[in-house]
Amino acid sequence: MTLQEFFKQYSQAYSALDAKAVYAMFTRPFVAVFHGQTAVFGERDTDALYQATVGILDYYRDQGVISASCYVAEVLAFGSDLASVKVRWTAKRKQAEPWIFATAYHLKREDGDWRIYGVAQYEEHSHPAH
Known part of the structure; x- marks a missing residue:
């Protein structure tokens, strides 16, 4: 599976606000950076x-997000099994302006499939927490 195909599936899971499907695309250890806060999740x-x-x-659902789409803006490959990817997101919301933001993902292949081991939301244009 290419990175573009991976992010198409990830976008579909995210758009559906499907926690099980989104979570299935993560690996551990996992690091997340949101709004200047870092969270680290170990193997256990x-x-x-x-x-x-x-x-x-749930937060996105509470904010009226009804769909999310993304496109891969930039890929920095580290061989064939590691990559950092910049993704541009548009989250459409009920009766509100869409959120447009960028997120960086760090991925590795596990058993031939891409998995996210790190995420950093670093650029937000119209997100309410900004």
Whole structure:
């Protein structure tokens, strides 16, 4: 699977606000950076990472997000099994302006499939927390 195909699937899971499908695309250890805060999930933090995923998607649901789409803006490959990817997102919301932001993802192949081991939301244009 290419990175573009991976992010198409990831976008579909995110757009559906499907915590199980989004979580299935993560690996551990996992590092997340949102709004200047860092969270690290180790090998044994399976439930904590899943609950954090549920919490983020519930937040988006509460903010009226009805769909999300993304495109891969930039790829920095480190061989064939590691990559950093800049993704531009548009999250459409009920009766509100869409959120447009960029996120950096760090991925590695596990058993031939791409998995996210790190994420950093670093650029936000119209997100309410900004």
